[in-house]
Amino acid sequence: MRRLIENFIRSVINDNVDKAITRAIRDQYTENLFEMIPATKKVGLTNLMEIVMRANQGTPVSRPLGSPIHLSPWEKILFNPVHLFRFPTPESVGISTSITIGHRARKPMTISIPIMIAAMSFGGALSKSAKIALAKAATAVGTATNTGEAGLLEEERDAAHLLIGQYNRGGWMNTSDKYKRLDAIEIQLGQGAQGSAPQRTSAKNIGEDFREVYGLREGEDALIHSRLPGVNTKDDFIQLVRRLKDETGIPIGLKIAATHHLEKELQIAVEAEVDFVTVDGAEGGTHGGAPTLQDDVGLPTLFAIARANEFLARKKVIRDISLLATGGLVTPGQMLKAIALGADGVYIGTAAIMALVSEQMVKAVPFEPPTSLVVYTGKMTDQLDIDKAAMNLVRYLNACVLEMEQVAITLGKTAITDIAKSDLCTIDPFVAKATGLQLGYVAPEHQGRFFEETKPLFQPLEGQAEDQRSSIHH
Amino acid sequence: MHQDLKNILSYMQHELNRIETMAGTLSTIEREHYNKLTNFEHRELVDIAVEEQNAARQLGTMKQMCLTMTQQIEGVKKAIDRNELGESAARAETH
Numbered sequence: 001m002r003r004l005i006e007n008f009i010r011s012v013i014n015d016n017v018d019k020a021i022t023r024a025i026r027d028q029y030t031e032n033l034f035e036m037i038p039a040t041k042k043v044g045l046t047n048l049m050e051i052v053m054r055a056n057q058g059t060p061v062s063r064p065l066g067s068p069i070h071l072s073p074w075e076k077i078l079f080n081p082v083h084l085f086r087f088p089t090p091e092s093v094g095i096s097t098s099i100t101i102g103h104r105a106r107k108p109m110t111i112s113i114p115i116m117i118a119a120m121s122f123g124g125a126l127s128k129s130a131k132i133a134l135a136k137a138a139t140a141v142g143t144a145t146n147t148g149e150a151g152l153l154e155e156e157r158d159a160a161h162l163l164i165g166q167y168n169r170g171g172w173m174n175t176s177d178k179y180k181r182l183d184a185i186e187i188q189l190g191q192g193a194q195g196s197a198p199q200r201t202s203a204k205n206i207g208e209d210f211r212e213v214y215g216l217r218e219g220e221d222a223l224i225h226s227r228l229p230g231v232n233t234k235d236d237f238i239q240l241v242r243r244l245k246d247e248t249g250i251p252i253g254l255k256i257a258a259t260h261h262l263e264k265e266l267q268i269a270v271e272a273e274v275d276f277v278t279v280d281g282a283e284g285g286t287h288g289g290a291p292t293l294q295d296d297v298g299l300p301t302l303f304a305i306a307r308a309n310e311f312l313a314r315k316k317v318i319r320d321i322s323l324l325a326t327g328g329l330v331t332p333g334q335m336l337k338a339i340a341l342g343a344d345g346v347y348i349g350t351a352a353i354m355a356l357v358s359e360q361m362v363k364a365v366p367f368e369p370p371t372s373l374v375v376y377t378g379k380m381t382d383q384l385d386i387d388k389a390a391m392n393l394v395r396y397l398n399a400c401v402l403e404m405e406q407v408a409i410t411l412g413k414t415a416i417t418d419i420a421k422s423d424l425c426t427i428d429p430f431v432a433k434a435t436g437l438q439l440g441y442v443a444p445e446h447q448g449r450f451f452e453e454t455k456p457l458f459q460p461l462e463g464q465a466e467d468q469r470s471s472i473h474h
Numbered sequence: 475m476h477q478d479l480k481n482i483l484s485y486m487q488h489e490l491n492r493i494e495t496m497a498g499t500l501s502t503i504e505r506e507h508y509n510k511l512t513n514f515e516h517r518e519l520v521d522i523a524v525e526e527q528n529a530a531r532q533l534g535t536m537k538q539m540c541l542t543m544t545q546q547i548e549g550v551k552k553a554i555d556r557n558e559l560g561e562s563a564a565r566a567e568t569h
Contacts, residue, residue, distance in 0.1 A: 112534065
C-alpha cells in the first residue's frame, strides 16, 4: 500500500516538474515565470520584498535588527600567534578580562568582561521580560546593561547591578530623580542604524506600562527628536556634560552614530571632558528602522574604531576617555578585533538577543519569528522564560570570553586590555593603509618597500581623490 | 591629625592588599573548578562551571579594583606628606 502511494506521488511530481520545465523552456521570456529568478537576483530578495512592502504601506518600512550589509572587513584582519620569540601565556595563568570605564570620573565603573549589553529600550524596542532577562544575565557575568532611549524601568534597575542609562532625545531619562540612580550616563545623540534621525512610536503601540515608564499621556506618541532638547550649540553640550559630572560623579559619555565627521564630533567631546565615547557603526542594529538609514548612512564600525582611537591618542586623552564600540559585532573574534584596534569595551545587541531567545525559539517558529518572544509589540512575550533566557545569555557570554582568552593565550598576553594593534595583521593593503595595521603579505621590515613598489597601483585612486577635492573647492 | 589620617590610610592599604591577594587566590580556585566541572558531560554541572568561571572573573575584577584603590590611597598619602590636601581644601573654601 505504502509503495503504491509512493509511486503515485512520484508520478504526480514527475508529470508536474516535466510540465513546469517544458513551459519554462517554451514560454517567451517576458511571459515566463522564470523571469522572477534573474529579476530577484538583479534587485536582491531583501530589496524585492522591501519594494513590495513600501508599495503596500506607502511609508518607510521598519526593518528589524539593522542592515544585512557587511561593511566592516573583519575577515581581512587576523591575530598574530606567538611560539618562540615571545612565548604563549601558560594555560595555568588566568587572563584578566576586566575593564574600567571613565578613569577620571569620581566613581569609575569597572566591569568583569569587556562585553556589555547594548542600548535596547523597554517599550520602544523590547518587552519588560526581555529587559529583565538581559539585566539578570549582565549581573551574573559582572557586566553592565544599557537602558536604551527610555525612562527608568524599575524592574531593570533592580535586576542590573550596573546600569548605563541613556540621557536621551525623547527626554525620558533626563531628570535628576532618574539619572542619579544610574551607574553611568550615556548622552545619546545618534545610533548606527538611524543616524540622528527622529523616531516615533505610535500611541497605538504604547501600553500602560510603557506610558508609566516614559511619563506619557494616554494617546500620546513617544517621540525621539533629531536633537537633544536643550542642546542646540556646542557650548550647550559642554555645559550639560559638566553639570551631569558635577551632579553625579559617575562616568558621563557621548554616544553617536559613526560618521566621516567623526574627528570633528570627537573634538567637542574632548573639550567637554566626557569620560567615555560610544561609537555605533553603520552595521548597528535597531528594533526597527528605515532601510535607507540602515544601509546608506554612517561609517563602518571597524574604521570608526580605528579613527576614534587614533584621534584620542593624538589628543593625549586615550587614558582619560574610554572608547566603547558597537555596531554589527556578532562573533567573539570581531569583538576582540575591535578591542585590539583600540576599543576599551564593546556592546552587543543583536547577538545578545539571539542568545537570549536561542533555545526558546521553538516556541515561536515556524509560524512566528523568534523575535516575537522579546519585542515589546511581539505576540508571544508572555511565553519567554526569563531565567532560562538569562542563563542562555550567560552561557553565550562565557563562551565568547573564553574564546577571547584562548586568543590572548596564543598572543602571549595575560589581559584582554593588553591586546593591541601590533597583535593584528591584515591581508588587505587598503585596510593596512587606513588603519595602520601591518600587511600580512610581506615581512614587517618590508612593509615600506611593498607600498613603495606598488605605489603606481594606488596613484590613479589618489588622482581621483585630488580631482574630487578640487571640484569641491571650485 | 595628619599622622592619624595617614595611619588610617595605611591600615586601609594593608587590608586592600590582603583582599587583593585573597581575590586572586579565590579566582584561581574558581577557575580550576571550572576546568574540573566541565570534564563531566552533565548539563547542570556545566552550568555550575559557568557560574564558577563568572565568579573567577568577578574576583579578578575585585583584585583590579583593590589595586586601583591602593594606588589612589598612596597618592593621598603623598599629598598629605606634601601638605597639598590642606592647601586644596583652603582653596576650595575661598572659591
